[in-house]
Amino acid sequence: MGVDRPVAVVTGATGGIGRFIALGLARAGYHLVLICRDRVRAEATRAWIADTTPHSSIDLRIADLSLLSATIEIGGDIAASYSRIALLINNAGVFEAKPVTTAEGFDRVLAVNLLSPFALTRALLPSLIAHAHSRIVNVGSSTSDRARIDPDDLVLGDRWTMMRAYSQSKLALMMITFALAKRLAGTGVTANVAHPGMVATGLVRTGGIIGLAWGCLAAISLTEERGADTPLHAALAPELATVSGAYFKNRGSVLPNRQALNPPLLERVWMATERLVASPESAGQS
Secondary structure, three states: OOOOOOEEEEEOOOOHHHHHHHHHHHHOOOEEEEEEOOHHHHHHHHHHHHHHOOOOEEEEEEOOOOOHHHHHHHHHHHHHHOOOOOEEEEOOOOEOOOOOEOOOOOEHHHHHHHHHHHHHHHHHHHHHHHOOOEEEEEEOOHHHHHOOOOHHHOOOHHHOOHHHHHHHHHHHHHHHHHHHHHHOOOOOEEEEEEEOOOEOOOOEOOOHHHHHHHHHHHOOOEOHHHHOHHHHHHHHOHHHOOOOOOEEEOOEEOOOOHHHHOHHHHHHHHHHHHHHHHOHHHOOOO
C-alpha cells in the first residue's frame, strides 16, 4: 500500500495512553496503522483523532492480540500491505486480578504482554529493516524493576499471582527488547523500552479491594496524555535516532533491573519466548 508519509504501527490504541500515542504520531505526520480488538472502539478512536488532526491518515486493523494465531496473521497482512514501516509501538497490555486462559491455552497476561509483541515484531521486521531508519518502542512498566525471572518457568502455572504475572511479563518484554537490539545492530532499526509512569488508565478492570486501591492511586497518577509522553519521546526524539537497547523513564535513559543487563540471561529469555511462540502446546505446562 503506497502512502506519502512514514508508517507507524500501534497496538492498544483505543484506550489509555495508546489513544494519545496515536494522536501524537498523527500530529507528527505519520500514517497510522492501528491494531485494535474492537471495531466500534477503533472507529471511535479514528473519529477522535480526525477531529483534532483533520488531515490524519489511519488504517484500522482488527485482531485479538491475546491470540498468537491472530497476531501472526495480522502481522503478515500488515507486512504485505506496507513494505516499509518507520515505527512500531507495542503498547497493548493487560493486568488481571485472576488468571485467564486464552483459547490457545496461554495465560492472557503472558500472551498479550510478551508473546504477542514478540510475534508481531518478528512479522514486521522485514518492513522495519527495509525503512532507512526505523524504531521499535515497547511500552514497559516500572514493576519490572523489582521482578525476578526464570527463563525455564515463564509459564507460571500454580505460582501465578497478579503482580508476579504482570511484573515478570514486563521484565521479559524488556529482556527480549534488549536481545533484539543486539540482533538489529547495524540494520538501522532501534529497539527500546519506555515506562509511561503511573497512569490513571483502565488497565485494571476489577472490583473489590484491588479495584478500590487502583481507584485511589488514580487520583495521584498521571493523566493518559501525560503518560503517552515518554513513549512518544522514545519514538520521535531526533537525538534518539541511533539509541538502542535503552530503558526510558520521564524521557531519560535509566538503569533497568540488573537481570536485563546479563547477556546470557537475555538470550535464555529470548529462546524461551521463541519456543512458546512456536509451540502453543507448551502453554499449559508449568
